[in-house]
Amino acid sequence: MTVKINLPHNNSYEIFIDKLNELYFDTKVVIVTNPTVSGFHLEYLKTKLSAKELSVVTIPDGEKYKHMETIESILEHCFEKRLDRKSLLIAFGGGVIGDMTGFAASIYQRGIDFVQIPTTLLSQVDASVGGKTGINNKFGKNLVGAFHQPIAVHIDPSMLQTLPKREFGAGVAEIVKMAVTFNKDFFEWLEQNDIREEENLRIAIAKSVETKANVVSQDEKEHGIRAALNYGHTFGHVIENETNYNTYLHGEAVGIGMMMANAASVKLGLMSSDEELRVKQLLEKYDIPTTYKIKDIEDFYEHFFLDKKSLDNKIKFILARGIGDCLITNELKKEDVIDVLKGFSCD
Amino acid sequence: MTVKINLPHNNSYEIFIDKLNELYFDTKVVIVTNPTVSGFHLEYLKTKLSAKELSVVTIPDGEKYKHMETIESILEHCFEKRLDRKSLLIAFGGGVIGDMTGFAASIYQRGIDFVQIPTTLLSQVDASVGGKTGINNKFGKNLVGAFHQPIAVHIDPSMLQTLPKREFGAGVAEIVKMAVTFNKDFFEWLEQNDIREEENLRIAIAKSVETKANVVSQDEKEHGIRAALNYGHTFGHVIENETNYNTYLHGEAVGIGMMMANAASVKLGLMSSDEELRVKQLLEKYDIPTTYKIKDIEDFYEHFFLDKKSLDNKIKFILARGIGDCLITNELKKEDVIDVLKGFSCD
Numbered sequence: 015m016t017v018k019i020n021l022p023h024n025n026s027y028e029i030f031i032d033k034l035n036e037l038y039f040d041t042k043v044v045i046v047t048n049p050t051v052s053g054f055h056l057e058y059l060k061t062k063l064s065a066k067e068l069s070v071v072t073i074p075d076g077e078k079y080k081h082m083e084t085i086e087s088i089l090e091h092c093f094e095k096r097l098d099r100k101s102l103l104i105a106f107g108g109g110v111i112g113d114m115t116g117f118a119a120s121i122y123q124r125g126i127d128f129v130q131i132p133t134t135l136l137s138q139v140d141a142s143v144g145g146k147t148g149i150n151n152k153f154g155k156n157l158v159g160a161f162h163q164p165i166a167v168h169i170d171p172s173m174l175q176t177l178p179k180r181e182f183g184a185g186v187a188e189i190v191k192m193a194v195t196f197n198k199d200f201f202e203w204l205e206q207n208d209i210r211e212e213e214n215l216r217i218a219i220a221k222s223v224e225t226k227a228n229v230v231s232q233d234e235k236e237h238g239i240r241a242a243l244n245y246g247h248t249f250g251h252v253i254e255n256e257t258n259y260n261t262y263l264h265g266e267a268v269g270i271g272m273m274m275a276n277a278a279s280v281k282l283g284l285m286s287s288d289e290e291l292r293v294k295q296l297l298e299k300y301d302i303p304t305t306y307k308i309k310d311i312e313d314f315y316e317h318f319f320l321d322k323k324s325l326d327n328k329i330k331f332i333l334a335r336g337i338g339d340c341l342i343t344n345e346l347k348k349e350d351v352i353d354v355l356k357g358f359s360c361d
Numbered sequence: 362m363t364v365k366i367n368l369p370h371n372n373s374y375e376i377f378i379d380k381l382n383e384l385y386f387d388t389k390v391v392i393v394t395n396p397t398v399s400g401f402h403l404e405y406l407k408t409k410l411s412a413k414e415l416s417v418v419t420i421p422d423g424e425k426y427k428h429m430e431t432i433e434s435i436l437e438h439c440f441e442k443r444l445d446r447k448s449l450l451i452a453f454g455g456g457v458i459g460d461m462t463g464f465a466a467s468i469y470q471r472g473i474d475f476v477q478i479p480t481t482l483l484s485q486v487d488a489s490v491g492g493k494t495g496i497n498n499k500f501g502k503n504l505v506g507a508f509h510q511p512i513a514v515h516i517d518p519s520m521l522q523t524l525p526k527r528e529f530g531a532g533v534a535e536i537v538k539m540a541v542t543f544n545k546d547f548f549e550w551l552e553q554n555d556i557r558e559e560e561n562l563r564i565a566i567a568k569s570v571e572t573k574a575n576v577v578s579q580d581e582k583e584h585g586i587r588a589a590l591n592y593g594h595t596f597g598h599v600i601e602n603e604t605n606y607n608t609y610l611h612g613e614a615v616g617i618g619m620m621m622a623n624a625a626s627v628k629l630g631l632m633s634s635d636e637e638l639r640v641k642q643l644l645e646k647y648d649i650p651t652t653y654k655i656k657d658i659e660d661f662y663e664h665f666f667l668d669k670k671s672l673d674n675k676i677k678f679i680l681a682r683g684i685g686d687c688l689i690t691n692e693l694k695k696e697d698v699i700d701v702l703k704g705f706s707c708d
Binding site for chain 2: 022023082086089093096117120121122123124125146147148151153156157158159160161235319320
């Protein structure tokens with residue numbers, strides 16, 4: 015199965031969803047990975063991959079290492095291997111690996127190519143489309159980075175067999191996100207099918223990637239509709255930040271964030287309580303968390319303003335409009351947001 | 362005087378060469394500068410500039426601070442001031458300020474706009490055109506960075522009155538570079554006129570910027586002809602690196618580098634000894650160094666391979682072909698290069 019991502023400025027590329035093919039590159043190649051992925055899949059990858067000169071750089075596993083020092087260690091490896099402007103990086107891992115490898119590729123000698131081989135469901139359906147790369151810092155998530163498109167993405171669903179159940183669920187959350195905001199038919203299909211089954215999984219990945227690709231093709235640099243992909247993220251980022259990125263997986267925080275956004279939709283009459291419940295049930299089918307206890311509501315609210323999606327000190331919210339459509343707005347009243355947050359408070 | 366830089370992908374912009382106009386920006390603006398420039402010109406700039414919210418970040422003066430930590434300090438200031446995606450950075454200083462401000466702008470929230478107000482002759486004629494941004498690291502110069510075009514460049518030649526004579530000469534070296542490689546008429550005009558005179562200076566800046574703009578318009582990402590702008594730089598970078606960036610100004614090292622490249626041109630019959638002498642005399646008219654004593658020729662040669670312009674372990678040389686034309690080649694034989702270097706050795 016192949017999905018073509020159409021982008022302007024010669025940035026188009028293809029996503030291959032299948033058992034990994036033989037890959038050969040007539041350049042120096044550096045695989046960027048972490049010990050977990052490497053332990054499970056590196057030998058398999060190496061049987062499929064050949065290059066003029068191949069090396070591997072292993073970086074620590076986890077969101078908390080997604081910072082500039084890790085980027086510098088990737089770059090250092092590349093300089094030591096004397097990579098030139100024709101060389102290639104391969105991101106071999108989940109979203110963190112993808113974001114960092116892409117960012118390192120975007121600034122190494124002012125930009126070299128990279129290929130993604132995502133190994134988690136979340137990175138397969140989400141991080142593999144869009145060209146957003148970056149790192150976190152003390153001010154928040156993904157605040158430093160670049161738009162840098164891969165030249166190809168290879169998704170091998172068989173690699174998901176080693177994925178922990180929670181991480182699988184975190185990936186499903188992003189799939190649900192795509193369906194709720196853009197594709198009612200896909201949402202209903204998800205209600206009726208179990209994507210833990212192999213063939214359904216392939217279909218769900220392809221459908222999700224296609225939906226996202228369609229959005230990104232229209233708006234590569236997020237001047238408009240692309241912002242809708244942040245459904246659940248405005249809230250989710252604050253949850254991740256408040257819990258120091260070590261309580262919830264990104265997709266889990268997005269799951270809770272979608273429920274918060276839906277509560278706002280219901281309050282504003284954009285969504286029925288029944289639709290809200292259907293989203294909740296779909297998330298819970300995959301054991302994705304849907305509740306959260308906010309300790310300090312004002313503090314939670316203040317956190318929004320550090321998110322880079324806030325222009326002119328207004329917060330941009332993405333709200334589902336029923337199922338299969340959405341609304342981007344920065345006109346939500348503070349008291350309405352506070353009201354929604356109270357539904358998730360400790361009090 | 363206005364020079365239009367035509368680039369694909371909506372990246373075109375204008376260079377204004379004149380007394381600074383009144384500038385107003387309806388966004389948050391951060392001026393990036395250093396203590397030297399700030400001491401001479403910041404008050405003047407502030408009388409011309411207004412913005413929705415204006416702040417200044419001052420970074421240490423000098424090439425040796427052109428590294429990632431300084432970028433991070435610029436970014437930190439921007440986060441503290443809560444710059445958003447519509448905000449603007451202004452590079453107010455020489456080439457180092459321009460390269461770092463542009464790089465910081467390119468990665469802040471995956472890219473925001475920046476404007477250049479270059480205050481040295483070198484940055485006015487060279488760094489203001491081309492969109493190359495970046496930093497140095499222990500492996501060499503400008504090895505990490507991005508292509509990021511400014512949205513406008515304002516060149517006020519009156520700011521050069523405070524420029525030390527050596528720095529003026531370093532700028533002239535880049536002007537001579539443009540003339541030797543691309544414009545015979547301009548070279549002859551430079552031989553006949555003194556650009557220390559005000560009106561000549563304006564003409565020389567405009568002519569140099571136009572010539573470079575013409576090259577960059579044809580080849581923004583340096584896949585071909587743009588590499589010719591590195592005339593003198595392949596050698597110059599090694600000289601800077603060998604002398605730890607504290608003996609020669611960049612333009613001075615390029616001046617010496619041009620003499621090395623010309624020696625190769627003469628050896629290969631691409632340039633007459635008379636032409637070589639005319640370039641030397643033009644450089645010396647502005648007290649730009651033209652000689653250098655290499656300590657270890659093999660070591661000097663090895664240094665080329667760390668330069669990012671070397672593909673497939675071949676070194677790309679830019680050689681003048683007479684005056685007003687040039688040749689890009691990676692086919693120079695090692696023994697010929699060594700022979701040329703011997704002309705600049707201590708032995």
